[in-house]
Amino acid sequence: xxxxxxxxxxxxxxxxxxxxxxxxxxxxxxxxxxxxxxxxxxxxxxxxxxxxxxxxxxxxxxxxxxxxxxxxxxxxxxxxxxxxxxxxxxxxxxxxxxxxxxxxxxxxxxxxxxxxxxxxxxxxxxxxxxxxxxxxxxxxxxxxxxxxxxxxxxxxxxxxxxxxxxxxxxxxxxxxxxxxxxxxxxxxxxxxxxxxxxxxxxxxxxxxxxxxxxxxxxxxxxxxxxxxxxxxxxxxxxxxxxxxxxxxxxxxxxxxxxxxxxxxxxxxxxxxxxxxxxxxxxxxxxxxxxxxxxxxxxxxxxxxxxxxxxxxxxxxxxxxxxxxxxxxxxxxxxxxxxxxxxxxxxxxxxxxxxxxxxxxxxxxxxxxxxxxxxxxxxxxxxxxxxxxxxxxxxxxxxxxxxxxxxxxxxxxxxxxxxxxxxxxxxxxxxxxxxxxxxxxxxxxxxxxxxxxxxxxxxxxxxxxxxxxxxxxxxxxxxxxx
Amino acid sequence: xxxxxxxxxxxxxxxxxxxxxxxxxxxxxxxxxxxxxxxxxxxxxxxxxxxxxxxxxxxxxxxxxxxxxxxxxxxxxxxxxxxxxxxxxxxxxxxxxxxxxxxxxxxxxxxxxxxxxxxxxxxxxxxxxxxxxxxxxxxxxxxxxxxxxxxxxxxxxxxxxxxxxxxxxxxxxxxxxxxxxxxxxxxxxxxxxxxxxxxxxxxxxxxxxxxxxxxxxxxxxxxxxxxxxxxxxxxxxxxxxxxxxxxxxxxxxxxxxxxxxxxxxxxxxxxxxxxxxxxxxxxxxxxxxxxxxxxxxxxxxxxxxxxxxxxxxxxxxxxxxxxxxxxxxxxxxxxxxxxxxxxxxxxxxxxxxxxxxxxxxxxxxxxxxxxxxxxxxxxxxxxxxxxxxxxxxxxxxxxxxxxxxxxxxxxxxxxxxxxxxxxxxxxxxxxxxxxxxxxxxxxxxxxxxxxxxxxxxxxxxxxxxxxxxxxxxxxxxxxxxxxxxxx
Numbered sequence: 027x028x029x030x031x032x033x034x035x036x037x038x039x040x041x042x043x044x045x046x047x048x049x050x051x052x053x054x055x056x057x058x059x060x061x062x063x064x065x066x067x068x069x070x071x072x073x074x075x076x077x078x079x080x081x082x083x084x085x086x087x088x089x090x091x092x093x094x095x096x097x098x099x100x101x102x103x104x105x106x107x108x109x110x111x112x113x114x115x116x117x118x119x120x121x122x123x124x125x126x127x128x129x130x131x132x133x134x135x136x137x138x139x140x141x142x143x144x145x146x147x148x149x150x151x152x153x154x155x156x157x158x159x160x161x162x163x164x165x166x167x168x169x170x171x172x173x174x175x176x177x178x179x180x181x182x183x184x185x186x187x188x189x190x191x192x193x194x195x196x197x198x199x200x201x202x203x204x205x206x207x208x209x210x211x212x213x214x215x216x217x218x219x220x221x222x223x224x225x226x227x228x229x230x231x232x233x234x235x236x237x238x239x240x241x242x243x244x245x246x247x248x249x250x251x252x253x254x255x256x257x258x259x260x261x262x263x264x265x266x267x268x269x270x271x272x273x274x275x276x277x278x279x280x281x282x283x284x285x286x287x288x289x290x291x292x293x294x295x296x297x298x299x300x301x302x303x304x305x306x307x308x309x310x311x312x313x314x315x316x317x318x319x320x321x322x323x324x325x326x327x328x329x330x331x332x333x334x335x336x337x338x339x340x341x342x343x344x345x346x347x348x349x350x351x352x353x354x355x356x357x358x359x360x361x362x363x364x365x366x367x368x369x370x371x372x373x374x375x376x377x378x379x380x381x382x383x384x385x386x387x388x389x390x391x392x393x394x395x396x397x398x399x400x401x402x403x404x405x406x407x408x409x410x411x412x413x414x415x416x417x418x419x420x421x422x423x424x425x426x427x428x429x430x431x432x433x434x435x436x437x438x439x440x441x442x443x444x445x446x447x448x449x450x451x452x453x454x455x456x457x458x459x460x461x462x463x464x465x466x467x468x469x470x471x472x473x474x475x476x477x478x479x480x481x482x483x484x485x486x487x488x489x490x491x492x493x494x495x496x497x498x499x500x501x502x503x504x505x506x507x
Numbered sequence: 508x509x510x511x512x513x514x515x516x517x518x519x520x521x522x523x524x525x526x527x528x529x530x531x532x533x534x535x536x537x538x539x540x541x542x543x544x545x546x547x548x549x550x551x552x553x554x555x556x557x558x559x560x561x562x563x564x565x566x567x568x569x570x571x572x573x574x575x576x577x578x579x580x581x582x583x584x585x586x587x588x589x590x591x592x593x594x595x596x597x598x599x600x601x602x603x604x605x606x607x608x609x610x611x612x613x614x615x616x617x618x619x620x621x622x623x624x625x626x627x628x629x630x631x632x633x634x635x636x637x638x639x640x641x642x643x644x645x646x647x648x649x650x651x652x653x654x655x656x657x658x659x660x661x662x663x664x665x666x667x668x669x670x671x672x673x674x675x676x677x678x679x680x681x682x683x684x685x686x687x688x689x690x691x692x693x694x695x696x697x698x699x700x701x702x703x704x705x706x707x708x709x710x711x712x713x714x715x716x717x718x719x720x721x722x723x724x725x726x727x728x729x730x731x732x733x734x735x736x737x738x739x740x741x742x743x744x745x746x747x748x749x750x751x752x753x754x755x756x757x758x759x760x761x762x763x764x765x766x767x768x769x770x771x772x773x774x775x776x777x778x779x780x781x782x783x784x785x786x787x788x789x790x791x792x793x794x795x796x797x798x799x800x801x802x803x804x805x806x807x808x809x810x811x812x813x814x815x816x817x818x819x820x821x822x823x824x825x826x827x828x829x830x831x832x833x834x835x836x837x838x839x840x841x842x843x844x845x846x847x848x849x850x851x852x853x854x855x856x857x858x859x860x861x862x863x864x865x866x867x868x869x870x871x872x873x874x875x876x877x878x879x880x881x882x883x884x885x886x887x888x889x890x891x892x893x894x895x896x897x898x899x900x901x902x903x904x905x906x907x908x909x910x911x912x913x914x915x916x917x918x919x920x921x922x923x924x925x926x927x928x929x930x931x932x933x934x935x936x937x938x939x940x941x942x943x944x945x946x947x948x949x950x951x952x953x954x955x956x957x958x959x960x961x962x963x964x965x966x967x968x969x970x971x972x973x974x975x976x977x978x979x980x981x982x983x984x985x986x987x988x989x990x991x992x993x994x
Contacts, residue, residue, distance in 0.1 A: 064597045068827035070585065071577040071599055071696040073731050105823050105869070109842045114826020162842055164832070292869035294878065297703035297820060299732055 027225045030253045033180035035217040039171050040083045041205050046150045046172035047074035054211050058165035066169040068112030073298050080172035083204040084148040088125025091143045096122035098303050101296040110152040118149035120293045132190045141191050142179030149173050185249035197320045201345045209240045222256040232266040248273040331361050346383045357394035360401050387418045396424050405435045436484045449475045461501045509534040510994050511659040511986045514716040521567050528558045528567030534994045535569035535613045538660040546636045548651040549614040550574045551582050566609030571655045571664040574615040577696035578602050585698050586630030587620045589828050589853025599696020600728050608723045616651025622700040638987030639953050643911040646676035653680040656710045659986040663711040669700045671932035673708035674944040678906035678956025681946040681985050685709045685717035687966050689939025690735040693728030701820035704936040712984045714974040718742040750975045751793025756899045759800040761931050774909035781948040782905045788979045808884045810930040815868050815881035822865030889938040901961040906944050910953035941966040943973045946982040
């Protein structure tokens with residue numbers, strides 16, 4: 027049996043106002059060369075000015091990934107010539123990366139796995155090139171955008187593990203608010219290193235590298251294909267070449283270039299950026315800013331709230347939804363009821379209306395109050411949901427709506443019996459069927475009528491009870507005559 | 508009269524309405540053109556400038572700017588073919604501040620290509636000649652800036668100093684060259700040679716003028732992270748203070764008494780004689796001057812360490828010159844070929860040699876031995892000098908072992924004079940120390956300069972010392988009075 031050894035290098039653009047070393051806006055633009063300062067073009071005489079926010083966000087991510095942090099922030103130059111690199115060097119971190127020796131625990135098929143983080147560092151993105159047959163166009167909008175690179179230990183074994191890791195990592199970026207991590211904008215990109223070896227062997231196989239894969243499903247395709255290809259190759263007694271391959275549209279990987287000796291990047295410390303000490307106070311401050319993360323909440327929801335795994339999964343996926351849930355949970359007694367409202371009302375409404383939580387009219391407060399009414403039995407669960415739907419439609423606070431439109435449930439038996447009697451007087455045929463033919467279906471008919479004529483405000487359970495009683499009473503009377 | 512006047516004198520003329528800003532510019536412009544053929548100070552001479560109504564401290568004062576400072580809409584070549592048509596889109600902080608202060612730019616001056624070189628002979632528009640003797644070099648790399656001040660074209664000029672690129676040509680030109688503390692003046696817009704050693708520096712004809720210009724240029728710049736807060740550094744404050752009681756030292760291995768007596772090099776002997784005579788004059792002012800000896804091998808390591816660090820940084824700093832986003836692009840079949848052809852044709856052989864050295868020094872297998880060891884040597888030297896600054900206020904030394912060399916002279920690179928004396932000014936760049944050169948004598952009609960280097964951030968004291976020593980030299984405000992001119 028063969029075993030795959032997979033390591034990932036994940037690049038993620040950070041969300042900041044300006045670029046990593048210049049004051050040009052850090053924004054995606056379809057119009058080329060819109061967000062460019064002299065520094066981003068590498069013009070003679072330019073100097074880098076470090077973006078504090080980018081450093082903070084890189085450190086936050088490193089802390090969230092349980093990394094060791096350096097005692098100071100310094101940057102290095104990585105020297106190489108390429109047309110997308112205007113300065114002829116990239117400012118990055120080699121000597122003292124923002125994070126080292128961290129980990130992220132992922133849950134794959136019900137089992138926890140610890141993925142080692144070799145290092146996390148802050149660097150700048152390159153310009154983007156568009157090659158044509160006879161020319162190449164350069165767009166410097168991306169040049170200098172802050173980028174973090176996260177390098178895992180080669181400890182992943184399947185595409186499922188890799189994808190779970192990537193998804194969890196992406197959710198950490200979102201939870202921390204450090205990046206939008208949109209792969210369709212190339213904000214999150216991934217290099218995959220992969221080799222296969224005999225399961226019992228301690229020696230690693232020859233490594234193949236696949237660079238710059240944006241979408242996660244492509245990562246999965248690439249890994250699955252590579253594992254098969256490499257095993258086949260070995261089975262046929264062929265050697266694996268150390269090379270860079272690319273994943274094509276057809277889901278297969280193709281050789282790009284054989285890896286010659288590693289390029290010497292001639293790293294040295296960037297002299298234009300003075301070192302900045304990282305104090306323990308600052309690190310503690312940052313630690314306090316890290317919210318409870320996805321998988322920690324997942325464990326908490328299952329253990330403390332006895333939530334179903336699939337419910338927990340959907341609630342923790344988005345921090346804002348998880349926060350919303352936790353707030354409502356705090357306000358109410360019946361956690362099960364809260365979970366029910368979250369999964370069957372909130373999430374489905376967001377899906378149906380295709381809106382985000384911020385765009386939803388119903389606040390935590392509003393939902394809590396409605397659930398409290400259900401808890402007290404003042405309105406039914408269905409009635410509660412109906413009020414919420416109307417509240418969204420009319421953009422009126424649900425409690426206001428109940429008051430204003432007299433939407434309280436009719437629980438008063440006297441009031442209900444008057445209505446029920448009136449309906450029965452209007453429908454003697456149905457009453458007759460019950461008395462003479464023992465036709466119980468007419469009960470549904472009367473419930474329907476009661477709900478309709480009460481504007482659906484009648485308490486359905488009580489109405490049912492009263493209808494049954496009244497019909498029974500009339501039957502007795504008839505028989506006794 | 509304009510030529511040869513100091514900033515102070517010109518400001519007075521303007522205030523008394525004896526002249527106008529326009530007139531000053533016209534005269535400077537005339538002189539610039541007049542001397543261009545013989546001395547080649549300028550890459551670009553500006554013939555039309557908008558003279559603004561300004562009441563800034565340098566209002567109406569003409570000046571020259573080394574052609575490695577970014578000036579928006581004005582050709583900036585760094586005296587290299589690769590940038591021969593490059594017109595920047597932004598202003599260097601220094602240029603912006605000078606504009607604000609009301610100074611009038613006369614032209615952009617020739618330098619050694621990309622500021623790499625000490626002779627002023629490698630600019631793409633030709634060699635710069637020494638105003639005191641056309642057969643001699645002025646020194647570099649701020650060659651045109653030094654020559655334009657030495658000729659009296661402008662009262663001050665801006666240069667850059669990475670090893671001694673302002674202070675050495677100042678010495679050969681008989682003028683003042685002042686390199687402030689590292690970080691006092693922003694380097695934003697100065698084409699980088701070796702970032703950790705690069706300083707903006709000033710050439711003028713007296714110490715006070717240099718201090719006045721530095722006062723205008725200093726200040727923390729959000730565009731240059733290594734600039735320091737200099738709110739409490741007042742460069743002209745105390746410039747007239749008595750210097751009695753101050754303690755200076757000179758290094759035996761650079762310019763000891765003994766060397767003066769034993770050397771067979773006649774020019775060196777004359778230089779050292781005058782130097783020690785000057786020391787005696789200074790001593791008479793109540794200044795204590797002592798000879799200090801340090802490990803000679805440390806001093807011998809200055810030049811190689813300087814070459815290692817500066818070439819390494821220069822290789823990287825100039826990697827932007829590929830012709831891709833700017834510069835004179837050459838053609839090629841692929842992008843890689845375009846970059847290779849641009850660089851191959853754009854740089855002189857001398858520059859390529861430095862890049863190859865720099866690249867070699869940074870290679871993984873050499874980095875520890877060459878680059879990092881050079882950085883260690885740098886640290887050791889700075890520690891040693893800083894240590895001496897605990898007991899002494901400043902170091903004093905002759906800038907060179909003689910007068911400006913002729914174009915055809917060669918130097919024995921491994922001789923003591925070359926290895927130590929001719930290259931010791933780099934100490935100021937290693938430690939970022941404030942360092943000033945002033946003329947102190949003449950040998951056969953050619954000026955020689957002495958240097959005073961002091962503690963980091965104590966620029967005011969260095970200027971104070973220089974200003975008082977200047978009074979003893981009788982060479983304040985001198986310039987080469989070539990050309991029979993009536994301006």
